[in-house]
Amino acid sequence: MTTVILALIIGALFGFVLDRVGAANPQFIIKMLNLTNLHLAKAILLAIGVGSILMFGGQMLGLVDVGHMSVKTAYVGVIVGGALLGIGWAVSGFCPGTGVAAAATGRKDALFFIAGGLLGAAAYMATYPSVKAMGLLEPIAGGKVTLGTVPGSKYEGLTSLPGDILGIVLGIVFIVVAFALPDRLVGAPEGDTQPAE
Numbered sequence: 001m002t003t004v005i006l007a008l009i010i011g012a013l014f015g016f017v018l019d020r021v022g023a024a025n026p027q028f029i030i031k032m033l034n035l036t037n038l039h040l041a042k043a044i045l046l047a048i049g050v051g052s053i054l055m056f057g058g059q060m061l062g063l064v065d066v067g068h069m070s071v072k073t074a075y076v077g078v079i080v081g082g083a084l085l086g087i088g089w090a091v092s093g094f095c096p097g098t099g100v101a102a103a104a105t106g107r108k109d110a111l112f113f114i115a116g117g118l119l120g121a122a123a124y125m126a127t128y129p130s131v132k133a134m135g136l137l138e139p140i141a142g143g144k145v146t147l148g149t150v151p152g153s154k155y156e157g158l159t160s161l162p163g164d165i166l167g168i169v170l171g172i173v174f175i176v177v178a179f180a181l182p183d184r185l186v187g188a189p190e191g192d193t194q195p196a197e
Contacts, residue, residue, distance in 0.1 A: 015101035024102040026093020026109070033090050035185040045178035052171030056164045059150070066152045073143045077136035092116075 148163030
């Protein structure tokens with residue numbers, strides 16, 4: 001029961017942060033995806049970088065038990081599913097997490113997004129045998145594999161590089177990119193208007 005309560009508290013805090021950085025607003029997401037406002041992308045990159053450093057640094061210091069690390073199986077369907085998720089994200093302005101956070105703020109369009117996601121999950125369950133028969137769920141790159149080798153974990157590494165160090169270095173790279181990324185890659189600064197002719 002304590003685990004459920006802790007999960008609810010952490011989920012509520014995560015949703016609050018998503019809302020505060022604008023991730024629950026589909027207009028912010030669409031502007032990020034069309035590269036006209038990258039503030040949200042910068043926040044995401046910063047969060048991934050800090051999280052990576054904390055997790056892998058914690059593992060090196062013995063504060064995080066690598067036995068709790070979970071690596072999902074890599075298979076072709078992940079690429080197909082990722083493409084479908086990206087298309088849905090661009091069309092709706094929501095991803096699963098931001099859709100729930102937006103619904104919690106009272107956005108009715110987010111409720112339709114959640115309903116569509118549940119229908120999609122039901123359709124996947126109904127067609128699972130045929131999806132499996134297509135070979136989309138066959139493991140690739142060794143299945144459950146990490147980029148680097150993490151001591152004490154049960155997962156193979158694609159390289160012999162130390163996974164903890166690699167995770168920290170990649171975290172630093174994400175933070176540097178977050179600060180180096182311009183506010184936009186396309187379009188004029190927001191608020192700038194062109195003079196009438």
